[in-house]
Amino acid sequence: MSLAPTSLEVLAPVTGRLIPMAEVPDPVFAGSLVGPGAAVDPSRTRQRVIAPIGGRIAKLHPHAFVVVSPHGRGVLVHLGIDTVQLKGVGFRLVAAEGDEVEAGAPIVEWDPTAVESGGRSPICPVVALGATADDVRVVADGGEIAAGEALLTWSGPSRPGIAPTP
Amino acid sequence: MIDAKAIVAGLGGAENIIEIEPCATRLRTEVRDSSKVNEAVLRRAGAIAVVHAGAAVQVIVGPEADTVASDIEELLE
Numbered sequence: 080m081s082l083a084p085t086s087l088e089v090l091a092p093v094t095g096r097l098i099p100m101a102e103v104p105d106p107v108f109a110g111s112l113v114g115p116g117a118a119v120d121p122s123r124t125r126q127r128v129i130a131p132i133g134g135r136i137a138k139l140h141p142h143a144f145v146v147v148s149p150h151g152r153g154v155l156v157h158l159g160i161d162t163v164q165l166k167g168v169g170f171r172l173v174a175a176e177g178d179e180v181e182a183g184a185p186i187v188e189w190d191p192t193a194v195e196s197g198g199r200s201p202i203c204p205v206v207a208l209g210a211t212a213d214d215v216r217v218v219a220d221g222g223e224i225a226a227g228e229a230l231l232t233w234s235g236p237s238r239p240g241i242a243p244t245p
Numbered sequence: 246m247i248d249a250k251a252i253v254a255g256l257g258g259a260e261n262i263i264e265i266e267p268c269a270t271r272l273r274t275e276v277r278d279s280s281k282v283n284e285a286v287l288r289r290a291g292a293i294a295v296v297h298a299g300a301a302v303q304v305i306v307g308p309e310a311d312t313v314a315s316d317i318e319e320l321l322e
Contacts, residue, residue: 106296107270107271107294107296107303107305110294112293112294112305113270113293113305113307137308138269138308138311140269140311142269143268143269144269145269145308153308155269155270155308157269163266163267163268163269163273208307208308209307241293241307241308242307242308243308243309
């Protein structure tokens with residue numbers, strides 16, 4: 080596994096309000112068990128979710144995806160909490176697993192309002208998979224953030240074994 | 246690398262597993278007897294963490310969860 084010498088900029092995948100990872104209503108994300116990052120409470124409007132970094136779509140579920148950079152750093156975007164239970168209803172994929180994408184490319188369309196009215200939190204954790212907490216800095220100011228704006232910088236490698244191979 | 250066979254053992258064996266479903270980074274499982282779940286075995290099998298909520302046990306394995314779940318389902322058949 081190659082070391083990642085450059086700092087990676089991670090974009091906000093959705094438009095909404097920035098919230099600290101520790102406030103995500105799920106113990107796995109709040110505890111940064113799969114990695115540190117930040118979360119966005121999305122605007123309650125149908126919106127396109129974009130790739131937070133450039134690379135390969137290593138995993139694509141309707142409700143979550145992982146993009147892996149050429150250096151092997153993987154970023155997970157999870158659309159809402161417990162949304163695997165929706166079995167894809169309300170999500171429309173506009174990319175395919177294995178695609179090479181630029182940062183900012185559209186991946187999924189969804190409606191956070193529908194997720195919320197089904198009784199689930201639509202909060203979106205953005206996770207630097209297997210990163211060391213010290214290597215990840217939240218660069219967005221608090222408050223509103225638009226999809227495509229800088230959210231995080233990640234200056235180190237992924238812990239080996241956690242990110243899918245690029 | 247996650248050892249699917251060892252995950253099954255850590256969950257108390259095939260007969261203890263009622264359901265197993267992959268999420269983006271975790272296996273959501275339902276077990277008959279949660280006292281048979283062995284966290285040390287699950288961690289040695291490659292799990293990052295284990296979250297208990299009664300009979301529901303979440304095994305955090307990272308983004309290969311879907312692959313691991315299908316390997317486990319093959320073992321259970």
